[in-house]
Amino acid sequence: MKRWSILLLSLLPLWANALEVGERLAPWTLLDQFDEAYSLDSQARVLLVARSMEAAKLVNAALKDKPKDYLQERQGVFVADIQRMPALIAKMFAVPAMRDYPYRVMLDRDGRVAPRYVAAEDKVLWLQLQDGRLVARQEYATAEQLAAALEQARP
Structure with missing residues (x-):
């Protein structure tokens, strides 16, 4: 029982910092x-947002054969959390x-941005924005799912 209490208390800050639909993202x-x-x-x-190398590989697989401005045309931004990667x-x-x-x-080299957006480490977090506010969130576990979502996000 003590372990569960400790686990619950350690996760409490994550719930407190979770971005809610309708909130404006901090610049x-x-x-x-x-x-x-x-x-x-x-x-x-x-x-x-990719919080791990596994998640970043999903983004790369979904975008590798796309034209150069594919993500930008969809007004998309990709943040990779590389704070745990050795600097060298x-x-x-x-x-x-x-x-x-x-x-x-x-590149989030210092972990200043990616931790703001709570998600599973092995999945890509998709935050749908409108005028700087969160309108929806989704997590993708495969490159195929992410690629299909990007196709639907046509400009």
């Missing part, structure tokens, strides 16, 4: 894989490999 700025800054604004309609690996291998992707990846 943030991150650098992408080209070290270019991007600030979340009211123009974004879809925010994809990120700098020498992972980020340079991301430069070949046909889409921008906002």
Whole structure:
């Protein structure tokens, strides 16, 4: 019983910080894989968040054969949480490999942004936005599901 109490108390902050439908997302700025800054604004309609390498691979699989501006045309933004990745690996291998992707990846190197959006680590979190407010949320466990959702989000 003591374990359950501890577990429940440790999860309480996550529930308290969970973003609710109708709430405005707090602004943030991150650098992408080209070290270019991007600030979340009211123009974004879809925010994809990958909290693990597994989830980021789902996004890559869903977007790898798409045209260069595919995600941007859908007013989509992709945030990858890479705070647990060793800095040397990120700098020498992972980020340079991301430069070949046909889409921008906002890199959360310090865990300042991605933890705001609570989701399963192995899934891609989809936040549907309108004028900077959350209107819906969904989690995707496969690249096929994510690709189909992106197709439906046509501009």
